[in-house]
Amino acid sequence: MASGTSIAGVHAVLSVFLVAAAASASPAPAPTTSKHYSLEEACKQTAGHHDLCVATLSADPSFKSADTAGLARVAIQAAQRNASETATYLSSIYDDNSLENKTAQLQQCLEDCGERYEAAVEQLSDATSAVDSGAFSESEALVAASQAEVKLCQRGCQAMPDNRNILTARNRDVDRLCSIALTITKLIRGPPS
DSSP, X not given: OHHXXXXXXXXXXXXXXXXXXXXXXXXXXXXXXXXXXXXXXHHHTSTTOHHHHHHHHHTXXXXXXXXXXXXXXXXXXXXXXXXXXXXXXXXXXXXXXXXXXXXHHHHHHHHHHHHHHHHHHHHHHHHHHHHHTTOHHHHHHHHHHHHHHHHHHHHHHTTOTTTTTTTHHXXXXXXXXXXXXXXXXXXXXXXXX
């Protein structure tokens, strides 16, 4: 009887040890949100874009019931819509033969920016899907990549003396919306450190 008890005891200790080892080998998933941000709280984090953030996100009725991930989704979709509108605009002015002084350099800028905006729209669409599936780090990376495409478009057109500002306002708007989306997406993991 004593040996049966000691074998059961050894099994119990061994089981506890194996469970502890397994737990340390595969870390527990991080919580998806350490804090629920309201629209106002989230927009306060957007470094100089508070008013644009509030105006943009509050225009979507789903913000009222959104948690932090929902706010990120709304922000990413707003950036995507704006980038899509800019892509359409780029296509229209690229094809517009009446644009004065449409040099080869301007045509190249418009073509390059059109490709960059198409990539940005696709990345923002993928970022929305990533938020929906809980892949928040992937979503952050995709929003950052979209923002980089916009900045590269702007830099590429700066070399044109006569038309350097042809896309500045549109690029600035998309850049700001991407910045808002990126900031709010980062909030899903918790407050900034």
